[in-house]
Amino acid sequence: MSHASQFSLLSQRRFGPFFWTQFFGAFNDNLFKTALMVILTYDALSWTTLDASTITNLIPGLFILPYVVFSATAGQIADKFEKAGLARFVKWLEVAIMAIAAAGWMTHTLWLLVAAVVGMGIHSTLFGPVKYAYLPQQLKADELIGGNGLIEMGTFVGILLGEILGAVLVVHKPLGVELVAGATIAVAVVGLIASYRVPLTPAAAPELKINWNPLSESIRNLGFSRQNRVVFLAMLGNSWFWFYGALILAQFPVYAKDYLHGTHGVFVLLLTVFSLGIGAGSLLCERLSGRKIEIGLVPFGSIGLSLFGVDLYFASNSYVNTYVVDAVALLAQQGAYRILFDIVMIGVFGGFFIVPLFALIQTRCDREHISRTIAGMNILNALFMVAAAGVAIVLLGQGMTIPQLFLITAVLNALVAVYIFSLVPEFLMRFLAWLLIHTIHRVKCVDAERIPAEGAAVLVCNHVSYVDAIVIVAASPRPIRFVMDHRIFKMPLLGWIFKTGKAIPIASAKEDPWLMEKAFVDIAQALHEGDLVCIFPEGKLTTTGEMNEFKGGIAKILARSPVPVIPMALRGLWGHWLSRNKSNVFERTFRGGWRSRLALAVGQPVAPAEATPEFLQQQVSKLRGNWK
Template identity: 75%
Template sequence: MSQQSQFALMTQRRFAPFFWTQFLGAFNDNVFKTALLTILTFDALSWTTLDVGLLNQLIPGLFILPFVLFSATSGQFADKFEKAGLARKVKLLEIAIMSMAAFGWMTHNLWVLIAAVAGMGIHSTLFGPVKYAYLPQHLKTDELVGGNGLIEMGTFVGILIGEILGAMLVVHQPWGVQLVAFGAIAIAVLGYLASLKIPVSPAPEPELNINWNPVSETIRNISFSKQNRPVFLSLLGNSWFWFYGAIVLAQFPLYAKNYLHGDHSVFVLLLTVFSFGIGAGSLLCEKLSGHKVEIGLVPFGAIGLSLFGLDLYFSSVSYTNTLAVGALDFVRQTGSLRILADIVLLGIFGGLYIVPLFALIQTRCDPKHLSRTIAGMNILNALFMVVASLAASAMLLKGFTIPQIFMATAILNAIVVVYIFSLVPEFLMRFIAWLLIHTVYKVRTVNADSLPSEGAGVMVCNHVSYMDAIVIVACSPRPIRFVMDHRIFKIPFLSWVFRTAKAIPIAPAKEDPWLMEKAYVDIAQALHEGELVCIFPEGKLTATGELNEFKGGVMKILERTPVPVYPMALRGLWGSFFSRDKTNPFERAFRRGPFSKLELVVGDVMLPTEVTPEVLQKEVKTLRGDWR
């Protein structure tokens, strides 16, 4: 696999123009919206006699409404039309909307500005499916996590800078309105110029007939996504993140004012540290995932969202300052650094949660349906954000304080994620595997890019310890169906792990002929469905560290389903606590110390006609070498 830093993508045409197009779009959205909300808050009488509180609710709602109404159609556009050309048309639309907004700014016409808010919502709705469907077309599988991390980082940084700049520019005297009006047009033009460099991205389904009915198309998209359970639950997990984030972020203005006794600069500080956290977490994903789609990070992120959401409650109620403070004075107050740490860690774990979910959707979804799936997700996101607003309002009406809202949301997050991960145990199993190789072992892969990104195959490996399957899972970007001795399959705790991974227990014919035959039927079914199957041809753990004789089971598998074979070798597990080395296990563990080095070496793919047990044993022994 490619081990170059994700930042190398910023120098390449297949990614950088698209990144800047997306960044400038998010930036411009927030310059415009924040400037409008700010001017209505501080200079309302110059613009309208309407209730300002009502307008502050109406404007964000109008921006979200197009996601509900037009996402289904925009998803079809992104699947039917070439994406680079579509991105340029969306950027031209942005220039037209910002030109209309400039007219509204210069004439003090509030309704023209409100129409422009809805227009920018349409702009974002059209670009959303393009954004996430573009990446799998131009990035390798091992670059997707890094690419998504950069996009998420850029989006939140663009939002943050846009909010700060919009609030600062519009109150600048005497040219604030003009700076916003023409600055937004300039940003839109820069976005269009960046889009001109986006490489051609062919449409996955150019013959698609557009269904203009948003209701029936939305239902059809969600129904289609339900057929792929991990993808559908990832969509729900993604929308849940926006529910969580919408509740927390919506409380920041009053939280900064009423609980921290801060001015506007304290609110900006909270947004800044949260956005920094999201960006840092998004970028960390590539490092922690080892350049692959590591969904084990999702439970890790979810745990952090609950833990630091709870601690934000405790740090808030222990904050004692009652004097009005600016950002610098706030930082000097007792307890302020703990509050800021909680918020930045919420952002970091939020990034660790959301980026792998996007990558999973992109790699597991039918490529011809990816844009429409993303569009369906955008609709769910919008609906979840509306429900979040209603939930926060209901809690406030019930007398909840804002710190109590943080606590309630963190507890609700724990309940929801436990439910989702119980439905798709693969998330939790991958988390356990990821945790294992980042605490007990330090695993290096050799030639792992030989493993197929899609399609059926049989993986063959030496059998050294009870941890072999978990180590292999942690190194593979794809789910694997393991064939293992029924006695190992029944080991307490590990049995639960193997069941969640849909391992296939097998027994010798003399012990349980029915179970042996069922195993071969299950293997054939898994290969027929395009899955990877891993077997340990020795049939038992090594008692000496050397390879046992390879049995003929692999030949029975290939006779039924001739598929490619991928020889592999584990190195460094012999002598570990989980191997059958007869020396004192605690002494061995102490001698090896934490972060024991392991390697998983993958050989070149073999055709089924080239395979015999003897050939495979020789190949695996060569791959393992002298390091047991």
Template identity: 75%
Template sequence: MQKSNQFALFAQRRFSPFFWTQFLGALNDNVFKTALLTILTYDALSWTTMDTGLLNNLIPGLFILPFFLFSATSGQLADKLEKGRVARFVKLLEIAIMGIAAYGWMTHHLWLLVAAVVGMGIHSTIFGPVKYAYLPQQLKREELIGGNGLIEMGTFVGILLGEILGAVLVVHKPWGLQLVAGATLGFAVLGWLASLGIPNSPAPAPELKVNWNPFTETVRNLGFSRRNRPVFLSLLGNSWFWFYGAIMLAQFPMYAKNYLHGDHGVFVLLLAIFSVGIGAGSLLCERLSGHKVEIGLVPFGSIGLSVFGVELYLASRGYATPGGVVDVAGFLAQGGSWRILLDCLGIGVFGGLYIVPLFALIQTRCDPAHVSRTIAGMNIMNALFMVVAALVAMVLLKAGLSIPEIFLATAVMNALVAFYIFSLVPEFLIRFLAWLLIHTFYRVRITNGEAIPAHGAGVIVCNHVSYVDAIAIMAASPRPVRFVMDHQIFKFPVLSWVFRNARAIPIAPVKENPWLTEKAFVDIAQALHEGELVCIFPEGKLTRDGELNPFRGGVLKIIERTPVPVLPMALRGLWGSLLSRDPSNPFARTFKRGLFSRLELVVGEPIPPGEVTPELLQEKVKALRGQWK
């Protein structure tokens, strides 16, 4: 079945009004914040005598402080109340806050504007759990990665347009302040109008008793999230991204002014390029992941964040400093300017590839009745990391580091943190290696992938064509799969690390090692009892002619112990590859196939355990494979 393009969601009421609600909120946040930061950077003496570098790091910190204080309560409300109702309340609150801010702009009252920054932080705190808990409630599983990509794209396009509008409007003479005040009020009203179209989204836990103590609820929320290790470490990985982004983006105003010697247009250009990169990376996720939650993209994104962070430091050192202040055209004419822009774009693209799969994993693997509170727990950690980021940036500046050196330090810290997280959850790295190996050499297609159950135990049976069959299935499945493999292959040097961390189950022939055989069946039963997917190759050996070998009876022994559905699959296109047992000349056939040869995984419908026989499974797999080997 041909999967619809993610942009088709814009024509549907279950997505479009919500998208525009969150888009206008992100837009308005950034019109307001950027206008304030711009006026403090380029016209500071008219507003305050405080150090502008300190204010540029303090104001973003104040914006995210409410996330730390009130996210736990917001998560409970989002689980208890209908989400459309919460969204409409948030939009009315935004109108009130922007009214206060408008008065602050007109009266030249800095601290009233700072109070509005905190107010918008509260507005975003309440909306955050709704934003990400709404999607898994309204979208199908195969739509989730595309929907998240659109939401992230919309968020950062909103950020981009907000930053451009905020920076441009506020310096417009003589009506800059009035334009900002009117625009922010207008966007708030438009956001409320969009929220009226959000369809009913029933509360998953309407009987929930709200704990109004944010501190005890925060502790309880984080404790609940810790029970699911992959989800909790994904929350940490998500929070680290916001730490990274908070440090990098907070330096852009002073970087543009003091290091690049640009006017506010150069600052806007840097933000625009970064935001375009985030949007592009978010949209690329659906194409690269094949409509499934592909966490293998997370290490890919993390590597890019470090590489381009270091490269931005090097590019800054090679920048030809102009003699005076330059506008955008003057900046682009300087030696090294295009390299700096390319690095900002790269950071954005890989940031999108990093963050979207993490959101989708959290949404799909946490308790459906606890999604909002899980997202709230993530927002608490995000806030904590971003507050720490603001403090770290201020400490580094006070210690005498230049802004490019802060970029370098952040990139190095990202590499260390990524290594730590991926060592704790090797699934991320293994999925990355599987995705990289398969997609580097093959054009992969999955047919009927939606038949793979989103939850619950099952046994996968598949034909055995090559040495990379398990990697192909691993790369195609949206869920982790436990593979049963020959114990000799399991002990193969170097690869044994991959197999152990993928939690493969080694098995031996009964005559060779009866204890290991029995242990394998016990491990399989335990995995199925815990609701996991287990894959076996019932032929027991690689095909030597491309045809199926007789299926053995091990699958019957498995489902006798643990009656679960059996899911037939067929790999098509691997016979004749270098890693198959095709007897013909390996170099000739590899040259004939060429790079990026086609590979297809065809998924059948689950078979109830009471109907399973080796002969039926072989017939199903052979039919799925067809004539293409």
């Protein structure tokens, strides 16, 4: 089925005005912050006696400090009030803050500029819960990953353009600070105009009574989020990325000046390639995920963040130029392209990491609590970014170099990834499934949207190979509890995969009657909890390529739990090296060539009263057709 490009959302009122509202907000934040950091890095003595490294880590810390204090309140406000009106209020606030900043620029008053940094932090704190709660209300389920990708792309392109313009304008002689003051007010006004086109978006919980105590509400908010383990760990994963990104980005001004021996144009170039990488990775998520929320991309992103972070350390140590260079001259230096490539790839894999996490949080948290969940995530983000600023200041103060800081961050990322994925094996299982269908196979999903996005159901499918379950997982928008032959759990790799995926082992009554009965109890419990359960009613792998007779287990399941049944059929797996085809294994492995074609066809739901083994076998057989 063909789908409109995610870019088509930009032309629709339900998305376009909101996109531009948040874009200009991110643009202005970074125009202002970057201009301030550049002037304090390259002209520090005219403004302050503080060390440049301390300033470049302190300003981001001050910006995100309001997230810690006000996020819980902002989440309540976003759930209680209509979101288009809130967006306009935030934009008016931005205009006022930029007017204060303009006074600071024009009078050369640093404390006014610092106050404006905190003010823009408050502005972003208020808008954050609105931004991510707005999308699930206005976008369809299959648009959510593309919409989040566009928002992340727009955010980082806005960051990029704001950083470039801020770095360029502030050093323009003799009117640099005047140009920055005028530009920030102008951009705030443009964002305000865009906000008046955002459509009405009703409050999720208009009856909510706001708790104005930020401390108690923050504790309550995080406590509520922790009740959903997967969502909370996704929030932690997202916050870790902001620790990683904040720590690296904060070093760019000094790294460009003292390590690459570059002008401020080199600093702008580093920001450019990083932001382009984030934008590209965010947009690629829709294509790589097949328009569904594919959390298998999260481990993939984490691997890239560590690999290219480590290589950035080695690339930095290999850079030998000692002369001052601008952005163009940097490209002629030995090792410069390797450094830039590492930075852009950190951005790309960062996009793979955060976009699915945002979509997962939006879809799996309580719909009436979504803004407060996002606010809780913002609290965590803020704490992690404050920690990043503190860690950088301490480590650099102890004599550590910036490249060594890159290395430590990359190694920590690997350790954090192992920890999170060990707690939520679903991430890793989805990654293995995603890897299988994007490397070894090309899988076409036919009517996969018939797999229900919520609620209990039983999936039934023909059984062709030992990788059937992994192919089905890759097509599903949500976790599946598979009922598998107990002997598979004894296989070294596949057994571990299915155990981590909470598969249900089953045996025949002759082999182990207790295990068989326990399997039916576990199935009933899973369906009672609203899970998807997948069974292979043949009870064994085919040895001929033809379907075996469906056994009566499905009737026993539906007698206890009368839920819809979704027939499915795998095509193209007969002859796979993990099937029971008796021909030569090497010939079978390479018969289809690299990336052999497979398909998964999904049928219409069958009511439990009609779901007899015979009828379901007919449906699966029709779906499979002649392609084994």
